[in-house]
Amino acid sequence: MLIPMSPDAHADATTGPDASVARYDPLAIEPPIASRWVDEGTYELDCAGDDERFYALTMFPYPSGDLHMGHAEIFSIHDALVRHLRMTGHAVLNPIGWDAFGLPAENAARKRGENPDEWTRANIEEQAASIRRLGFSFDWSTRLHTCDPEYYRWTQWIFLELFHAGLVDRKEGLVNWCPGCETVLANEQVVDGRCERSDDLVQRRPLTQWYFRITDYAEELLDDLDTIDWPDRVKSMQRNWIGRSEGAEITFEVADDSDDEVVVYTTRPDTIFGATYFVFAPEHPLVLARMADDPGYADYLEEVSRRSDIERQATLGEDRRDKRGHRLDFDMVNPFTGETIPAFAADYVLMDYGTGAIMAVPVGDQRDFEFARANDLEVRVIIHPTDDEGNHLDPLDPDTMEEAWVGPGTMVGSGEYDGMPWQEAKAAIIDDVADKGWGRGTVNFRLRDWLISRQRSWGAPIPMVHCASCGPRPVPADQLPVELPDDLDWTVSGSPLAAHPTFAETTCPDCGGPARRDTDTMDTFVDSSWYFLRYLSPTDDTRAWPREKAGAWLPVDQYTGGVEHAILHLLYARFFVKALRDRGHVAADEPFQALLNQGQVILDGSRMSKSRGNLVRPGDVSEEYGADTLRGTILFASAPEDDIDWADVSPSGMNKWLARVWRLNLELGDAEVADGGADVDVAELRRAVHQRILAVSDDYDQFKYNTAIAKLMEITNATMDAERAGVAGGAVREALDAVLLMLAPICPFITEELWQRRHGASVHDQAWPRADESLLEVDTVDVIVQVNGKVRGKVAVASGADESVVEAAAMADDNAARFLAEGEVRKVIHVPDRLVNFVVA
């Protein structure tokens, strides 16, 4: 449909015959540009020049449906960063792929009878189309999917590498079982005793599973946090999770004729003189053996098994003080005092923490204290409390104290250690424990080994076979991949892979006899622990990645993604790089040198989700206002790390400003027009522009896109003021071009269209603008005049004027003079070019 040409200036400024271009119409200009970028491979990495290499990575999406606002946000941040880097002379590796294995696909398959593969690939295509439409400048030649055999072949290869490095264990343990997901989970996937995915209460089951020995790297994972540029809170979350503590293992003997002895781990060996009883985890083997004939104990065990770990570990509380323990029919001997102390089983001690047994010190541990009070056990004071400076506080009274003392103090009632500050006593006791052969000082970590077996089937099969005579044997690397059969029955309950009639049938790679494949798959966090390496050569079918490329590109220079991965993914990937380094496959110590966590996009204060029905999708916005408006709105709303409440943002405001940018570019700044306007007005505009170039560049370096946009808006405001004052020609063009260049990383379409119309080249190939410092110099500055710290006026003085000149000018200010007259000037503070403050009394 033809729109009649209006006879105003708008139409005159258009270059083409199509009059509709006069109006900012993002829905018309964006799609052709987006397809051109993909068709021409515009953003494929080009290392031909001598540009500095930069690996920019954003967490690859999980294809659970179309893109959501969280994706749009992180990609907008990431793409602004990437496009800015290109303009500042970097060869940026900017890959894209999909984290495509996982339970949701399997659940969808079961519910709707679809194949998870089809479901996943359909979602991927939908997301890919949205990513292209929004103009994110990924290098599509790197594209990978973790569910492709060409990818998981190498996931399995890494499993074997770790296996040969001795980092894979098959162990029995009490594992976390999620009844909803019908699989075991890693510790990291259990939050407050619930499955982080399905929210089901996690059960403890004894099962034999595959583990990666991440604990072998606990110390290094902790120490190397100091070498990476990550947000402090992510580092401290990892530190907490790894949970290093120094303490001692001490052996206690059973007080009878047997040679039975038990090792406890304690972080407070200094309190051993206060150990008045001893506690075993109810499932402790020694207890099970010794209490086998006691029916009362069997009842107790039965009762304990019904309680979750959280319930068991919670501070006891008034209501059930007496129900949590069982007196055993034997005692223990405290090696330091030689005393016999009673032994209990109590559910607040867990079998898989420490050694499953503790020495109980009521005076120094709250749970021990409460248990002691509930069971009328002795509370023995072995510490005299002090404050942090070491000053003594009131001594503790074992009969009246109401909670354990966990603060600092000096030792009392502890034999030769009396009088020592507690840290000193701790060190001394650790030494003595070792000397006397009762134990040793140890470093303990909270971090557990990573359980990677999953009883699910939309994942990478674990490349192991179980041979009756040879035991579990690795599949030889040249037989990879162990492929998922394409005829799995996804409707069965339990694991389709385990239910498959022939998948498990194989022969032992060692003896050639009949053997069974492992029917579990790997945790999907295994897939995502190395994808940044595969991006270096996604189609190479001879190796996972070339070593020399890994040397050149790792670590990733800048990683962007959500803080929800602060522990899981980021810890696992760090472990992988360290383990692969030790196998000689990479040179780097860490995968991600710098990390940027974006905030969340919420709506009306709560998380957007399908189930809440409060979804705003990126497509809703881009279909109405275009991708540039969506991207600009997101980045303008707040700093990247902060949450955005979509109820508070205004796409129409951003759209309005972009329309203004459009109009100004078409109406003004024509090079044909002779330079016009008073010299001062021209100089003022140019100064405003060049000041902003400096400031915006700074904002980009700090990822502060919200203030960068604000300053670009200031340039357009200044341009309109200048235009009204009669400024025309070169200075206006310079201002408009500066906006286009510096807006290009944020709104890539409108800037591209306008730049091409004006200059015939791509704005994204231009160099980042540089401020001309000579334009920033000013003759006069406004200096604030304060009297007794209150602003009383403002005077214009020559820039760099010395104190006497400024003082004189300030005193001549009418308003300031009124207040100066009220007393005598005692002191003058002069901040050059900023402020002068008279202290009057």
Add this chain to the structure above:
RNA sequence: GGGCGAGUGGCGGAAUUGGUAGACGCGCACGGUUCAGGUCCGUGUCCUCGAAAGAGGGUGAAGGUUCAAGUCCUUUCUCGCCCA
């Protein structure tokens, strides 16, 4: 309970790191231009007093340091996250 982070107009948020608090935008009010209009262009907008000039108050609360505090220190309240 411990650790970390944050509290600034009606709203999102700014404040060269101690130097004019509220940039920029949204919203709102008024005026103009259009009136096909979710258009465009002005002006105003922290609170109180005032016609204005200006004055007083003001960054969760209370103290403190300083010529000067949103910014530094102490105490405290609220919220968020992580660990118990």
